[in-house]
Amino acid sequence: MASLNQFLNPNYGEKPWVEQISKTLKTQIAVTIDTPPVSIFEIPKNLKAEKLEAYIPQQIGLGPNHHFQPELYHRMEQKKFTAVKRVLKLHQMEDFEQEFVEKVKRFVPLIRECYDFYNDADDSTLAWLFAIDGMFLIDQMYAYSNHGFSMKANDLIMLENQIPLIVLKEIQKALLGQEDFLESNLRFFCKSNSLFVLSEEHIDFNRVNHLLDYMYNSIVNNETLVPRKVNFKNSGIDPKKEAKLELLEAVIRFAGVIPGAQPILQIIEFVKQKFPQMTERRTTAEEIKVPSVSELCKVVGLEFRLLPKNEGIRNINFVQEKVRHCYLPLVTLNSESEVVLRNLVAYEKLLANNTFMGGYGLELTEYVDFMCGIIDSAKDVKLLREQKIIDGDLSDEEIVKLFNGIGKSHLRMTGESELRKTVAQLNMVYESTPRIWVQRTIEKQFLASAKFITFLISISTALILIREVYLKVYGLNSLPMILARFFQAKLNHLHIFFFGPRGPKAIN
Structure with a gap:
């Protein structure tokens, strides 16, 4: 018109x-x-x-x-x-x-x-x-x-x-x-x-x-609590992490054009596989970090229970007694539920972000982030169905796709919400189990070695370049070339350590 x-x-x-x-x-x-x-x-x-x-x-x-x-x-x-x-x-x-x-x-x-x-x-x-x-x-x-x-x-x-x-x-x-x-x-x-x-x-x-x-x-407002003020923050990247990532990518590009640099590239690939957070966190939004339903049930022995009908998303809580329980509200998911959920979440975030007076919380947004965190597979959905927490005619796979298809929120609350407190309790119990504690300790040791490996890759790449130059200018028997061959041999040993055979084959 x-x-x-x-x-x-x-x-x-x-x-x-x-x-x-x-x-x-x-x-x-x-x-x-x-x-x-x-x-x-x-x-x-x-x-x-x-x-x-x-x-x-x-x-x-x-x-x-x-x-x-x-x-x-x-x-x-x-x-x-x-x-x-x-x-x-x-x-x-x-x-x-x-x-x-x-x-x-x-x-x-x-x-x-x-x-x-x-x-x-x-x-x-x-x-x-x-x-x-x-x-x-x-x-x-x-x-x-x-x-x-x-x-x-x-x-x-x-x-x-x-x-x-x-x-x-x-x-x-x-x-x-x-x-x-x-x-x-x-x-x-x-x-x-x-x-x-x-x-x-x-x-x-x-x-x-x-x-x-x-x-x-x-x-x-199904069980009203005092709303909490919310501040939005940009999903920026830590400048220090960004600089390290740019340096590593520069080394990768540099090594890729050097003849004989295959061992270097294989080590870099190993580092990327062992430490994906070094190269992937740039595209990961801030979200509630919590283990999945199946992990909590298996590792911690947690049982999920259904809240009474007069309690909702503000009443999600963790109870530690002889048996640990996490109480969640009923959510019914059908073919049209995603449209409803997406518009409710969008309304809540836009309302909170556009008011000059404050007083609006983000309880529903946090709930969706939480469900995205605890639902990783159809097994997680099945466990929640068994406790009558999830109902409706959507399949388990469709529910996984629904929650993980909604973009994570970029928010920071000035006060700690009840749901965040529950998440902190779940994480503390999970991380304190012997199995997870040992796993985290090993991961920290690997992470501590990542800086050294990155530095070693940079030095080795430079040595390979020096070797190629001296081969063309001075031949094979010059002193610099002897040193280059020495460091090349050490680099080959490092390559065998990371990528060589394991078990009985390594004896030959």
Whole structure:
């Protein structure tokens, strides 16, 4: 729609833009109702790159982000009109513009505040858009609660597709004079599509931003705790580690062009295999580091148990008695669960990262990081299924792919959350077992040797180069060449030590 992108038009002059800004600012200042927080965000490109279809609606486009998407508009506009006519007929109303559009128009300045981007469409355009989409959404919620829902439910949960609750409330009041049915319909929809058990405690409906926000708060507030402030940090690389890695890569490139450098390259390959963290950590995001379910069960004798229904992700805990237990909430995973989970996590992170007031935690994000950490294979999922912690019709392999396919968070909390405390306890118990302690000690010894091996590789590479030069200039019997052959022999011994035969074959 042209009016949505007028400022990008080269013929759109400066004066109309100034007039539009001035008018918008005046109307927003004139509104005396409390301004709602920004709660509808555009999904960052890096998240869309992971799985675009999880964030972009496939059938239903709602709000200024997707209403006018051509492939959605042509498919859905008539269905939206049909829904509007059905609602008007049911409530014996005829004047849609007067009864709904004009009432929504009074709240357009507040509606604009709900989005994290400025929309330069005029108030009338937005009023019509939100009145149509809002009534369509109410119709779908009613149909869903009466088991007549036929549209794609996932589209209604997507963050970019949300309709501010102030629009739905205004339409609902115009229809029935009250909001009670709206809350019950939203709760039924969220309960039917949530991965987690929703809180039975009353959610303050006056503080709800939209459908996804209602689901999010009902999940996180299942056993309320004090939220913790969160700071985001860049996933940067330690400059010292980066310098060492660059040096090693330079040596690899250098040795690759030298004749007779095969022993050097084989030793480098050995180092890369034994110490993958030296060359791979640059692309690994910060995440909760914790052993897998099967490792904890096998090494520590840990048993995973299901939390009661009135406790959720904030109540994950570790109990050390005669038998060690880790308590986790129920999570139900079906074919559409990934879309729900991804949008919930994206909403939580964007909400925390974009608020100026603070007070938002990242409990759900930490939970997903935790599940990514403890689920490495189908065996881990099977163990959690046996304890009724994981339910649903997704296969074990699909669940592994789901959790490990979600990008890890880049966050640092100013305070230690309860989940982080649980992870620290699990790691401490795991690391203190004799088997793991011995393994870690050996790994540290290998790691301590890595610097020496890297230095030796650099020196050996230089010696090989010297050898090649002196062969061409001075021949085989010069003193420098004798020294070069001596060091070459020592290098060959080192190569045999690392790559030579083991066991009985080594005797020959």
